[in-house]
Amino acid sequence: MRHWLMAFAAAALVGCGNLPGDAARVLPLGESKELVVLMQNSPTTLYVDAEGNYAGMEYDLVTRFAETHGFKVRFVIEPSYTKLFERLRNHEAHLAVGVHVDTTQDGLNFGPAYQSVAPVLVYNNKDKTEDQALDELYSGHAMIKTLPQYVTALNHAKTEHADLNWRLVDEMDGEELVEAVSEGKLDYVVVGSHVAELAQNYYPQAAISREFGETPPLAWAVPQQDGQLLAQVRGYFAGIQNDGSLAKLLDRYYGHVNRVGQPDALAFLQKRTDTLPNYRDWFQKAEHETGLDWRLLASLAYQESHWNPDAVSPYGVRGMMMLTSQTAQRMGVDRLDPLQSILGGAHYLQLMKDTLPENVPEPDRTWLALAAYNVGLGHLLDARELARRQSKNPDSWLDVKAMLPLLRNPKYFSTVKYGYARGGEPVIYVETLRNFYDILVRFEAPYKPSALPNTGDEVVVQNPGNRSLGINSRVVTARALAAL
Structure with a gap:
């Protein structure tokens, strides 16, 4: 669904093999001009998206930072959260990103906080209520599986509930734990709220309970000796907070995640099995004619x-x-006629996209076009005009979706060409549709499977553990579950 890469950035993936040596020290950044970044892969950090591009909040943040300073980037996927810090202390990288601020990590400094994340309990709501789940845990009759970054919060919870028990997992990510709960392979896990909320649409049987205490926000970790890089990181985050870029990125990846409730997600997943197969070929024919992802068109339908x-x-x-x-x-x-309706709707959506100025980037272009499909092109143009008047970006979905509800207010609709509109409806429409699209991308293969992202010199992704980075090919492996 989403992704905008900088104009210069291409990507290469090295699928196997290890870094040279067990503790390969990186060259100082001033010498190499190659920024080496340790990260985990997940829907909140880095993955291969529906269009076959690298995507993810951390991926976008880092590549924009690198562009600002003229660095090349080498991402290194590290499945173990604990080893991110160990390897950074060993100078195997310049940065570790998407980590929680942790002042107990000797030899490391942390950049500015940019995202708040709470530890939450995830359980399967098919068999129990939230109160039943908590009673079982607080009485010591069940065990939580969790990740290293949430142990401190569980330690605090244990001061009030002495029988609370957990086991640490360091070779799986949060989404894999949520999936295991949904499939009944695990009973309880504690993961970050950002991961749980994204994964809940794919696995609606996994319910999110109350927060389990607090955990520090996300930031980038830098070796203590590298004061210059830390200063650059601080300056970068100050800049993207001031110009609104950080808010746009957060909206891109998280702004729509709570629009679909559990009953609607379950109904959609059921119809995906019962009804979608009757029309899949026709949606794929529409993709063949328009180039629009058939899963987006199916979500629209x-x-x-x-x-x-x-x-x-x-x-x-x-x-x-x-x-x-x-x-x-x-x-x-x-x-x-259902086939003709699908083809007509697909071509109409493409027409809405083509009507927008050429400089409107993706995925904003698609979300704006979908809003026009719902409310009419004229009203979308009015909302874009209101964005201009308020010194906002008319090419940004985040800014335009804030303007659309104003079209109900005579103070605003009386000043634009097409007048009154139920402007809140297209916002809900697009954000809900995005959730359905995310689900289909997760479980339905693309019409034309794409190869790994195009190779280039500016961005390299090293994946020594051969973890599956594709958004619709991540599964909990039997080996990972056996380790639990």
């Missing part, structure tokens, strides 16, 4: 009609893609 070719709304829109008679006529399709 679900948002419009729940994949019901006979759907009718009180406003006169009909069919699988809920086209007006005027739009169907414009696209040259019979909106009551």
